[in-house]
Every structure is written in C-alpha cells, then in structure tokens.
Amino acid sequence: MKLLVTGGAGFIGSAVVRLAVARGHTVVNLDALTYSANLANVASVADSPSYAFVQADIRDRAAVDAIFAAHRPDIVLHLAAESHVDRSIDAPSDFIDTNITGTFNMLEAARKYWVAEGLRECFRFHHVSTDEVFGSLPADPDLQFTENTPYDPRSPYSASKAASDHLVRAWYETYGLPVVLSNCSNNYGPYHFPEKLIPVIILSALSGKPLPIYGDGSNIRDWLYVEDHADALLLVATKGTPGRSYNIGGENERTNLQLVQTICAILDRLHPRAAGRYADLITFVADRPGHDARYAIDPTRIRTELGWRPSVSVEEGLERTVLWYVENRDWWRPLLTRHGVGQRLGTAKPTT
Template sequence: MKTLLVTGGAGFIGANFVLQAVADGLHVVNLDKLTYAGNPDTLASLHGNPRHVFVHGDIGDRALVSRLLAEHRPGAVVNFAAESHVDRSIDGPAEFVQTNVVGTLALLEAARDYWRGLEGTARDAFRFLHVSTDEVYGSLGDEGKFTEQTAYAPNSPYSASKAASDHLVRAFHHTYGLPVLTTNCSNNYGPYQFPEKLIPLVIQKALAGEPLPVYGDGLNIRDWLFVGDHCSAIRRVLDGGRVGETYNVGGNAERTNIEVVEAICTLLDARRPLADRSPRSSLITFVKDRPGHDRRYAIDSRKLQGELGWRPSQTFESGIAQTVDWYLEHQPWVQRVLDGSYRMERLGS
C-alpha cells in the first residue's frame, strides 16, 4: 500500500485529493495548519478510517515534518499547503510569503534530507509533487495559452509567492537532485470550496436573493477546471510524470466571469426559483475592480495529455451543474463555514 504525505489536505483542492486517494486505497498522512480555509468538516467521512492520519501542524515546522516522514515512510509528498486568496494577499502579503515561500522551503529541506536517507527502489521511486497555479504566468492577451515554457510574470502578492515557491522546487531538483514534479493548474471549482471564492460565493448570495458582486466589467476570463479532474491529473503526474518536469492542468473551459455568474443564476432559477419568480441575473451588480486584476488566463494542457493521456472528464456545463447541486445538498456544511462554527472543532493528531 502506497503512503502519501499530503500537506494542506483540509483545504479545498487538498481535501478533494485526500478523499479520492483514500477511496482508492492509498494511505494518507494529512498535515494541515487549519487556518480559516482548512475545514475538518470536509474530512468527516474519514473519521476512524485507518488509511487516513490527520496531523494538525505547519509545513514550516521542520521537526514535525521530519518526524512524520521518519515515522510513516511515505513514497511521496504532495504539497497543497498555501495561502491562495488574491484579495487577502493584497490586504496582507506577509502571511503569503511566510506560508508559500518560507514554509515550502522548510518542507523541501525536510523532504530532501528524508530522501537522502532512502535506499534502493524506495529512493528511486520517491517523489515531491508541488501543486501550483497558472497565476504565476501573469495575464494573457486575447490570443494564446500558457504553456510550460511561458515566462513567469506574477501580478499579485499571492501569485508572486507561488512563483517563488515554484522556483525553489526547481532549484532543489537541480541543486540537490530531489525528484520533484510541479503542476500549474487553472481556476478550480467544485465541492467543498470555501465560500469566499467566486462560484460558491455567487451560489450562496443567489440562493439568498442578495446582490451578486462582479468585479469591473465582468469580462475577465478564466479557464475553469473541475476539482475532481484536477485531482486525477495530479495522480497521473505523480504516477508517471518525468522527474524535474512541470505539467500544466487546464479544464479547456474558458469563460468570462459574467458568463459564470449567469450560468449559476440559470441553474438556480430552475432548481430553486425566487419567491417572485424574478431571474437571479437581475441581482448582478458590478463593483470596483480588484487591483492588478489579470484579464485572461488559459492553460495549454497538451503536454499532460500527450505524455500521460489525461483529459478532463467534465465540461464546464456538467461540472457547474454538479457543483450547484452539491451546494444545494450540503447547506449544513456551508452554514458551518459562514457562521464560523467549523473552526470551533479541530481534528486530533
């Protein structure tokens, strides 16, 4: 049975990955700091499962990480741990540098030392997979897509901190030989996403009949990736990716922000119409744009598709419908996030 050390495994993407991995029979040691975005409720179905060990801790704690590596002897480290909300990075960039840069450095050092102590097939098979974002590439014009050769040009404190962490991962491979892999993904959406992000935020406000805030003119474009497809791509890279390489992961689903909001409105109008039957699109309100708001992102996933045979299983239409239905069916989970009660309970280590 393969054991993984997963960091940030109580966050949105990390938790989806952990749930999928454990369901597939893998053993997961899940290290999460449980900041506001780490939600133990998401992992409730794993309570008592011997294939899941939760540890409340920080990737920056080298002694803790080293102990976990020595104790559980994982075949890979998968690093999701990161501060990831752009607006929060604008208000307080120092925390993003601390977690995304300093924390990743500490994790890399612990992984390097552990890997050096391995022998034979265990040493050859070990991998450090770093999960990153397309935002490190900056903003696209009307044409083209981000490839693995696109120059880095981050435009927010968040993306700058992720770019720095990507460079550290690359440096640890070229300097120390650590067998690393990096994935850069487009915008994720799906179950268990924290309701400060666009899609769950709009779902909740639309359900309540509240104004739906859209930055600027609403024409900023993102490539939307269903979280389950992202997790399957990470597994594919972990199993077959070439050491030292980067793989871009996209959903082949470019949409403007206003198109995303309108799609959610249409789905909710059909499933939970407002009392007066008015269309929820009438609730859309344009607000002052975010500072440094990148205009367009789009991912070219041909390398991942060609080398490892991965394809997204969801279209935007099927994925957004599943997502809306999940939030409608899991309102207690959402309400515990909104009222803060999810933070009152912590999983034991």
C-alpha cells in the same frame, strides 16, 4: 503507496485525499487547520484505516521532520498554501511565510528524509501550483500558457507561488531531489470555501443578496472541476517525469459574467426565486487592483505524455456544484462566520 498530502483539509487537498483513499492508497493528511481548512471535507474517509490526520504547520520545520520520520511517505503532494488573491493584497506577509518559507521547509525535510532513505528512485515530491504565476493573457484564443511560458506574477499571491516553484526546481537541479510540478487553472466544485467567486455567487443568490462581479465581468478564466484536478494530480505524482512540470487545465474558458449567468440559469431551474430571476441580482463592483485579464492553459503535455484530459464540462460541473451547495447548507453555514468571509477584501490602493 503512502502519500503525504499537505493542506489535505482544504478544498483541492481534500479532493486528493478522498480520491487517493478510494483508490487504495494510504494517506497522511498534514494540515494546520487555518481559517479555510475544514475537517468536514474529509469526514467520509476519517475512519478509514488507510487515513491519518496530523495537525501541523509547514512553517514548523521540526514538526515536518517528525512527520516524515514517523510516516515515511513514498510520495509528497504539497498543496498547503495561502491562496486567496484578495487576502494576499491585504496581508501579503502570510503568503510569504506559508508559500515560500513553508515550501522551503517541506523541500529540506523531504531532502533529508530522501537521503536517509538511500535516495529511493520511487520517491516523488509533487509541488502543486497555479497558472497565475504566468501573469495575464490577452483575449486572443490562440494564446495560452505552456510549461515554457515565462513567469510574470502580478499579485502577492502569484508572486509567492512563483517563488515556491523556483525553489522546487532549484532543489531538483542542485540536489537531485525527484520533484514534479503542476500548474492548474481555476478550480471549482463541492467543498469550495465560501470566499471564492463561485460559492460567493451561489450563496449570495440563495440569500437573495446582490451577486458581485468585479469590473465589467470580462475577465476570463479556464475552469477545472476539482475532482478532475485531483485525478490529474495523482497521475502526475505517480507517473510524471522527475524535473518536469505539467499544466493542468479544464479547457473551459468563460468570462466571469458568462460564468455567473450560467450559475443563475442553473439556480432558476433547480431552486427558483419567489419572484424574478437570479440574474436580476447581478451587481458590478469596483475591480480588484491588478486584476489579470485572462488565464488559459495549454494542456498538451499532460495529454500527450500522461494521457489525461478533463472529463467534466463547465456546464456539468456547475450544475453538480450548485446542487451540492443547495443540499449541504449544514456544511457551509458555519463557515460564514470565519474571519473575512462575506467581506470585500483586496481593495488596498497604492500609497504615495
């Protein structure tokens, strides 16, 4: 089976590419190679005869059309997106252009190709989204996001992803394009670009710098190991019912403070400080504007319909992740010089 993966040099996309090639699929990786992309993420499959890389931007409709015509995929896994909430606060236009206009281009190119191919029943367009489109939950553990939860995005990033989700559903209802959607919880693991919480904490700790936590650290997220997510995405893409959406959760809720404390404890064991404990470096900083209190996914549908559930606990996944960053300094050191990395972003205040 031939897969067209957009954003395949990014964090989640590269995990999908590596796993798909390992399982015998042919993969075409479409990536614009923006600031958070890294071809080192797919170096392990770069020489495989089942892998091809095409540098292109999903905002370039002509380039996308040409890729469909040249490679004739069976399945599209659309992961290319601007995804960092803090950056969306500072520069929302990038998120509108890529996440909304880019998704529109992908849908139209896919529709044109699908029609030209005779409306093949096996074709799928899998749009990968986030649980952030659902807004914020209270602390009540009985409340979780389901596929029927009304959308309530609260940041430019989540609003742009919500818009792209609506476009995908509209192309199914209006044109019959065989789409599937998935909304995931927070991912983590190897190859995570060093501007997100977990790599920021690990790399700051290794450098002896303060470990920044927004607000009082009480914000809750459901953490999903990236390789578990890649497994779920391939399952949804190949076995999901057209027109259906699937929530993919890690079943690992933690407050940000609990998460950072766990990372500190792992580092204390694997890479002790010369003096003191890593938790001594924890520093609370001004909160992000509009910071959602809690995300939590109910994964019942994907479990009952497709038989999937996560295999990696947050403790096991964090240990793997910390060890990977400790052992792969040559991967992350060059990334620290990229635009915005190591800076506090997303501090824009309302204007009057």
